[in-house]
Amino acid sequence: MLQTWLVGDGLSEVEQRKASKGTLFIPFSQFPPKKLRTDCFYHTTPALQIPLAFENVDSCENWLPRRVMSKWRIAGLVHALEGWEEHECGYTTSNIEKVWEAALKHGFQPLKVPTHLKS
Template identity: 60%
Template sequence: MGNLTKVAYTIASALCQKGVHVSILRLDEYEKVRSFVPRECRDYLLHLTSEELSSNKVWLVGEETTREEQEKATKGTLFIPFSQFPLKQFRRDCIYHTTPALIVPKSLVNVHSCENWLPRKAMSATRVAGILHALEGWEMHECGTSIILSDLDQVWEACLSHGFQPLLLPHH
């Protein structure tokens, strides 16, 4: 839910390629994402009605996810934004993860916080991507919808090899 971006398409495609079911509520968004996901993985992409949505306990959401859409989630749902900015929190009975971010390596000094919604020593994934490009000497640009799963695996391995770590889920 929310604004479909290059990141949203890539996440949905990567999850489907890994055999994870991805459910989409809005029919127009489902059709757009379906055209992006490789044919052999499309069975993992599901269009749900709002009644069926209650069975999903993890929601990947964009910036423009509305209060009404969040209200359709069941108690205890985990909202994980794929957007640059955090999701507006309307529910006290749900868990809200931060925007995509990583913990910086201990060797990276004088970095305390880049965005005020992230914890200390955390950096947004987009900033980390820029650093990785420089460290690895990569010249390619992730424009359009050209990202493939092997590229994501390469980026993740490079990220870990330079000491960046996943930002853990908040405790509730």
């Protein structure tokens, strides 16, 4: 049975080694965990594929694939594209569904979760 661990910056090597084989680590923090296990899956930090219409964008963080941006950067872009004026720093005052729909409307796409181990 596949286990899923939501992990933050505080994930220690000792904790990571306690995970069972095939565990999926999904970070909710800005930086991904160190990949210690070859028998587990590692998802990227919260991020989305950028729209094909975006030009001259390669990568913003060196741990993300090309044409993928972290949710923090995308949030700023969607905010500007929608002309939103409110400031939600520290709070979730916006409707999450509204934000998600706006991101999809502008061409941002979710990333696929890894489903197989690299040999």
